[in-house]
Amino acid sequence: MNEWSDRVRDIESFKVMELLKRAKQLDAQGHNVVHMEAGEPDFATAAPIAEAGVAAIQNGHTQYTPSGGIPELRQLIAEHYANTYGLDISPERVLVTAGASGALLMVFSLLANPGQTFMMADPGYPCNRQFLRLVEARGQLVPVTAEDNFQLTPELIEQHWQPNTAGILLASPANPTGSVVHRDDMELISQTVKTLGGHRVVDELYHGLTYGCNAPSVLEVDADAFVLNSFSKYFGMTGWRLGWTVVPENAVADMEKLAQNLFISPSTIAQHAALAAFKPETLSILEQRRHAFKERRDVLVEGLRNLGFVIPLMPEGAFYVYADASRFTDDTFSFCWDLLEEEHVAVTPG
């Protein structure tokens, strides 16, 4: 009776959430913890979005919505693809989800049979492989280095492809390295995977948060790819739990079916709040925040390098610095815990 499923034994804890729990305990004890552990902006949600959320509650928008999201929001997201990438995406192809986590669950449920794998770069967002494990598929981790721009390359993909590989998961800008896959590389990668007969899933959660370049959407070069995105990062809506996915036309009906069964619908309040996310006054606040992130990156990377941390590539996007601490420790997990307990600086092991 006390034995749980095999999958639960395989799934590891999400270390940053453990660390965050302890960091918040130290906060509560009155310590002034420097928070650099979690993947969320320290800013509260921008005022126009917050106000739209308040109005939604006051107007009684508190019941279920269609499973794929309210039509107005799907429309706005589709327009965002036209405005930002010059892409003509039909609103039906956009499904609003319970965070990008909800999108990951649905996309891998749709694409991965038991025993199949999705190839992904290591380092990467640690939960990706756990969604695959959940549905009895597996993450196929390919170690990448600064020489590969910390990304899967056509060569790596061909070299590691197996008969049971169902596709790849790319992240651009990447968590935690901040590296961006630029358009020519995206096209080559996409073409390589297509030729191998695999699905292309691209995590575009950090779009909007780039410094000195734009990250292309995979949809610019590959109409049948699956895109994962979120209102959490650029739009600063972490706690609202809202994301979206763009899927090929012929996947829409099956994705809606999954959304109906697994989620009923995404948060109604969050959806109505997000209607304000693309307004000019909101975007102007978000641009100011992006500049603040850039300044922090510049200060932090220089400071860490001066201290002896190795950062081979300047992060082009997201809000992470992936620093090599091997000069100081060969156990980054203990290193991070000691830093938290002794110096009240919260960072996450790599």
Place this chain on the structure above:
Amino acid sequence: MNEWSDRVRDIESFKVMELLKRAKQLDAQGHNVVHMEAGEPDFATAAPIAEAGVAAIQNGHTQYTPSGGIPELRQLIAEHYANTYGLDISPERVLVTAGASGALLMVFSLLANPGQTFMMADPGYPCNRQFLRLVEARGQLVPVTAEDNFQLTPELIEQHWQPNTAGILLASPANPTGSVVHRDDMELISQTVKTLGGHRVVDELYHGLTYGCNAPSVLEVDADAFVLNSFSKYFGMTGWRLGWTVVPENAVADMEKLAQNLFISPSTIAQHAALAAFKPETLSILEQRRHAFKERRDVLVEGLRNLGFVIPLMPEGAFYVYADASRFTDDTFSFCWDLLEEEHVAVTPG
């Protein structure tokens, strides 16, 4: 490339969400649709809860929370078990989830290995089996009738138990029949499944919505059962997407691990709003609504019986009427669509 996973082929659409979509289209065209299709109260969220949600946004509670929920809410839910059932439940055993849907996903991920089954009554909530299919397990549907009180009985459980049966899912009050498992029966069922070495999962989503009786929590008779519950039904918070699960002490760490990976955290705004759910002024509003549901049940059951629908058991809980339409049709799906298109009355096929 156009082929999706085997599981997606097996998973059926959640019919009520299809019907709801069409009903909302008719609403938008100006028709006055009578909505009896979806499992949600027609009342907007009670004012004290809505006000707490507004305050949460205004106070900047918009970031991630611990994966199992904010400690204050876990504490309040634990107190609810003391006040309502006289049970001493430690707050650590309570995990706040993204709706009861989130709880279902985590509980079945924890308990079901591929190829195993959970036994459940048919008719029942149609998504239950799909969560099992997702993780390569299966729902084992046992047809039940009014003579069984529309519930699994010890006899049915023993008769249908298979070597690969991992446990049972009970729902009390049940969706869609409104039947309640009373304490003696609950004890016998629980004992039967324990003896067979199976897990007990009990859907208590409609607790609070009973008419003339109280539904016991399985935890009154079985300390190691898993409870699923929600702020959607009695507390009227459907669109906020918030639920909870109570799990045995030795499952807490693994359930938190699943919550971290699959959801990061439940909606922060919804959690802060739910802090107002157990206040006396809220409960007094919810009691008034419960009385309204009771009156509607009485009117509706009598009216339907007079029209020739067969309703063998008066629903003791929830807010559904499960009516036998065989006098009118042998295709309830078409019957419901015709009723919607021609009479603008939205009901769900059984």
